[in-house]
Amino acid sequence: MLTSEQTAYLKSCRQRVGMDIVADILPFWLENGLDKENGGVFTCLDRDGTLMDTTKSVWFQGRWGYIASLAAIRLGSEECLDAAASAIDFIEAHCFDKDGHMFFAVTADGKPVQKRRYVFSECFAAIAMAEYSLAAEDPEYAEKAVALFKKIQWMLAEPGFLPPKFDFEARGHSITMMLINVANVLKQVSDDPCLDAQIDRSIHELKTYFMKPEFKTVLEMVGPDGEFIDTLAGRVINPGHCMETGWFILDIAKGRGWDPDLVKMGTTIIDWAWKWGWDEEFGGMINFRDCRNFPPQDYSQDMKFWWPQCETILAGLYAYQATGDEKYLEMHRKAFDYAYKVFPDEQYGEWYGYLHRDGTVAQPAKGNLFKGPFHIPRMMLKAAMLYDEILG
Amino acid sequence: MLTSEQTAYLKSCRQRVGMDIVADILPFWLENGLDKENGGVFTCLDRDGTLMDTTKSVWFQGRWGYIASLAAIRLGSEECLDAAASAIDFIEAHCFDKDGHMFFAVTADGKPVQKRRYVFSECFAAIAMAEYSLAAEDPEYAEKAVALFKKIQWMLAEPGFLPPKFDFEARGHSITMMLINVANVLKQVSDDPCLDAQIDRSIHELKTYFMKPEFKTVLEMVGPDGEFIDTLAGRVINPGHCMETGWFILDIAKGRGWDPDLVKMGTTIIDWAWKWGWDEEFGGMINFRDCRNFPPQDYSQDMKFWWPQCETILAGLYAYQATGDEKYLEMHRKAFDYAYKVFPDEQYGEWYGYLHRDGTVAQPAKGNLFKGPFHIPRMMLKAAMLYDEILG
Numbered sequence: 001m002l003t004s005e006q007t008a009y010l011k012s013c014r015q016r017v018g019m020d021i022v023a024d025i026l027p028f029w030l031e032n033g034l035d036k037e038n039g040g041v042f043t044c045l046d047r048d049g050t051l052m053d054t055t056k057s058v059w060f061q062g063r064w065g066y067i068a069s070l071a072a073i074r075l076g077s078e079e080c081l082d083a084a085a086s087a088i089d090f091i092e093a094h095c096f097d098k099d100g101h102m103f104f105a106v107t108a109d110g111k112p113v114q115k116r117r118y119v120f121s122e123c124f125a126a127i128a129m130a131e132y133s134l135a136a137e138d139p140e141y142a143e144k145a146v147a148l149f150k151k152i153q154w155m156l157a158e159p160g161f162l163p164p165k166f167d168f169e170a171r172g173h174s175i176t177m178m179l180i181n182v183a184n185v186l187k188q189v190s191d192d193p194c195l196d197a198q199i200d201r202s203i204h205e206l207k208t209y210f211m212k213p214e215f216k217t218v219l220e221m222v223g224p225d226g227e228f229i230d231t232l233a234g235r236v237i238n239p240g241h242c243m244e245t246g247w248f249i250l251d252i253a254k255g256r257g258w259d260p261d262l263v264k265m266g267t268t269i270i271d272w273a274w275k276w277g278w279d280e281e282f283g284g285m286i287n288f289r290d291c292r293n294f295p296p297q298d299y300s301q302d303m304k305f306w307w308p309q310c311e312t313i314l315a316g317l318y319a320y321q322a323t324g325d326e327k328y329l330e331m332h333r334k335a336f337d338y339a340y341k342v343f344p345d346e347q348y349g350e351w352y353g354y355l356h357r358d359g360t361v362a363q364p365a366k367g368n369l370f371k372g373p374f375h376i377p378r379m380m381l382k383a384a385m386l387y388d389e390i391l392g
Numbered sequence: 393m394l395t396s397e398q399t400a401y402l403k404s405c406r407q408r409v410g411m412d413i414v415a416d417i418l419p420f421w422l423e424n425g426l427d428k429e430n431g432g433v434f435t436c437l438d439r440d441g442t443l444m445d446t447t448k449s450v451w452f453q454g455r456w457g458y459i460a461s462l463a464a465i466r467l468g469s470e471e472c473l474d475a476a477a478s479a480i481d482f483i484e485a486h487c488f489d490k491d492g493h494m495f496f497a498v499t500a501d502g503k504p505v506q507k508r509r510y511v512f513s514e515c516f517a518a519i520a521m522a523e524y525s526l527a528a529e530d531p532e533y534a535e536k537a538v539a540l541f542k543k544i545q546w547m548l549a550e551p552g553f554l555p556p557k558f559d560f561e562a563r564g565h566s567i568t569m570m571l572i573n574v575a576n577v578l579k580q581v582s583d584d585p586c587l588d589a590q591i592d593r594s595i596h597e598l599k600t601y602f603m604k605p606e607f608k609t610v611l612e613m614v615g616p617d618g619e620f621i622d623t624l625a626g627r628v629i630n631p632g633h634c635m636e637t638g639w640f641i642l643d644i645a646k647g648r649g650w651d652p653d654l655v656k657m658g659t660t661i662i663d664w665a666w667k668w669g670w671d672e673e674f675g676g677m678i679n680f681r682d683c684r685n686f687p688p689q690d691y692s693q694d695m696k697f698w699w700p701q702c703e704t705i706l707a708g709l710y711a712y713q714a715t716g717d718e719k720y721l722e723m724h725r726k727a728f729d730y731a732y733k734v735f736p737d738e739q740y741g742e743w744y745g746y747l748h749r750d751g752t753v754a755q756p757a758k759g760n761l762f763k764g765p766f767h768i769p770r771m772m773l774k775a776a777m778l779y780d781e782i783l784g
Contacts, residue, residue: 363687
């Protein structure tokens, strides 16, 4: 039961994200990011929206196709629906290599720039197609999304198709958790049994292989049977990633009538991530920790990036909705207030992405091949829905 | 002509590096880094020397083989000569793949961990073998070094042997400048004409393709004919790298009786690097700039790493020796005083590697796969020689 202060606070949060998504975040990308000549979206934008680099992130063609579709549904924006169609058209025209594996970056007009050994481009393209199918009420894109999802599963299973990064066998947290969310987005438009099967399999793998009670964390990389790899790379904790996994699992739990085992699993992961990631001195979620408390070796280890804050805001809300435990409202409030204190750019709009540990701006660009219209608008659109549900 | 103040200052620098190499840097690695069981060297050491990860950097087996050989020659250390032999034995036993291309990382006992698409492992192995040949007076290792050098040239020239990172053609500054130094180290023990030919070719490529007077810098990546690539990656300036290239060229100039064209080229590169890289507010050389002054996108862009400071100390000394221009003594003094103010760890010895822009420690480990016994001891050993020459 919410106190009147809590109700007033959540209403103010609802108002802020509801206003910012339509008056700040979407306009920034619609005005500065769209490629009117070739279609799709540019994301390498400087602080004021100036285009710094016309290289196109393939991840972001899909991520933006998904976000713009979601915005079209939630906000009824025709402009967003058109932008989503443009991104998906660009993907289909230019982003697949001959072997069906997608590129990582292409030129403005779609010539290959870089291909990498992962299937994240495919994952983002699949959620774009699924959400667009819903937004445009076009079942053809649901079919395309499911076909691409099955192709992703094939590429991951086919020995030798994706060259391994290391000469030893290992499992990655990223792709395991990502597939839960991709499948869940696709479930909106398809009842193909491969989707729930993947969700169950990913959850099983997270529980069996990646959750480490002895370190109270999810690890980013483990051996094929979950073996602890006692190296700098094997000990990496990415707390923002864990927050994201936590709310992905609670989102599944919600769809299964708040399945108690999944609620327990999701909130455990979130509790652990908060302990490892929240910076009690300066506020905010830091980037990396080492599970044996050695110094993390990623150069950005103590920085504050935009996306772990977004994931923590959502994780707090989902966990509160799942449990009614006030500690999660408090987690949400800390993450929300911190993010809104240091990330929004009052002068040119949108959020900075890369801050020092103390919250000062490390570099002010609004996007690159890794930052663009995804985590922030997703947080705002999903949080708005959760606030409405919680406030009743 | 040095003033008495300048003489006193340079003498104090000479004393400091001469003392630190024997009493601090070499003992730290000899005591904490040597793998007494398998041979070779560990570099993933925490602040106090604790081994954080037994993964072995192949770069560092070669880098340490070179440094330990150089120290054996300059300081007459038998312990260093043995350590160099151990590193080189480990390289020959475990670090070459079947195709002759070397690994990037291996386990403590030499099993492959990671292979990358470059030939830097080979470059460091070659300088280790050449310097060891000199230290141990064993011509067999000179022959091995030259054979490996020719293999490097073959791998770089053979289409398809090294998979390209990008889907467009590009040239990299790193390998171009690296080959100058590798060839110059090998020239101590071989008069094979391929060495001077490579030096001349690399210098030609730097002058023709990488030096950009319109931006007053050397760029890290250009097109096959030196075309400016106007993207975030194509605009990267790495000032520490440029300082290193500058003194590599002055080192060649010195060996050619201070060839005036090379002196001009080397000092121009150093002048440019100083302008782009020196932090007038906090001191120190920063990591990255963008030649069109957009925000650099590497997460460590505004940090202070140990090695650019070492390269700037050497570049200032070489440039002073080459020109007698006092501004380079001043450059050296600023870099030296800054480095000694913020990098040495008074409690556990050796230097920190990763500082924030303001000189505070970002993470305190003494080594990883990229930091270990190379830039700092090389600076100390080479600077000691230069101080002696300058002081007469």
